[in-house]
Amino acid sequence: GRPKEKALKILRPYFLSLIKLMIERGGTPDDIEALMSFLEDCQDRQQLQDVLGFLFQLLFDHQDTPLMASLYNAKGIVRFLALLRMDDPTVRVVTLKILGFLIGKMRRKNPKIESDFAHYAFSSVTHTLQACPFDEQIYAALF
Numbered sequence: 001g002r003p004k005e006k007a008l009k010i011l012r013p014y015f016l017s018l019i020k021l022m023i024e025r026g027g028t029p030d031d032i033e034a035l036m037s038f039l040e041d042c043q044d045r046q047q048l049q050d051v052l053g054f055l056f057q058l059l060f061d062h063q064d065t066p067l068m069a070s071l072y073n074a075k076g077i078v079r080f081l082a083l084l085r086m087d088d089p090t091v092r093v094v095t096l097k098i099l100g101f102l103i104g105k106m107r108r109k110n111p112k113i114e115s116d117f118a119h120y121a122f123s124s125v126t127h128t129l130q131a132c133p134f135d136e137q138i139y140a141a142l143f
Contacts, residue, residue, distance in 0.1 A: 012047060016054050023058050032070040036079050045088050052083070052094040059101055071102055077121050084128045089137045096141050099125055 003011065022031050035055075042048040059071075070076055080102075083095040103121045129138065 008044060008047065012050055015047075016050065019051065019054060020058060029070060036076070040079060040082060045091065049088070049090050049094065052091060052098065056094055056098050056101070059098065077102065077124070081124055081128050084125065085132055087133075089135055092132070093137045093141045096125070096129075096138065 019035065022035070027035075039048065039051065039055075042051070071080075077099065080095050080099050084092055084099070086092060086095075099121070103125075
């Protein structure tokens with residue numbers, strides 16, 4: 001069965017350290033796919049918040065890694081858009097920050113090639129936000 005809350009709290013730091021190790025060592029496409037699948041399927045909101053926050057910090061610390069490259073593509077952006085639709089405001093805010101970072105970094109990397117894709121990503125984020133509840137946390141994250 002599912003571990004108790006106390007056991008999850010004990011395991012969470014180990015899980016986060018495994019993610020960090022995976023990213024620092026480069027991570028294979030399968031590793032990145034597993035991480036994204038975990039984010040989409042995670043039932044424990046606290047763990048999802050922790051992993052997203054941790055991922056956001058790692059994106060700043062490890063900007064030129066295979067993780068970043070795989071998250072720049074449409075599949076990575078679309079998967080984060082799915083997280084943006086969740087009911088949990090904290091998950092939505094951190095996801096919005098991750099999307100903003102990825103789209104901004106993508107545009108700085110190669111403005112000519114990535115301009116259309118960045119426009120698509122910004123439009124998709126806007127459309128997703130319009131379809132979801134808009135609360136003070138989202139408003140604060142945007143401004």
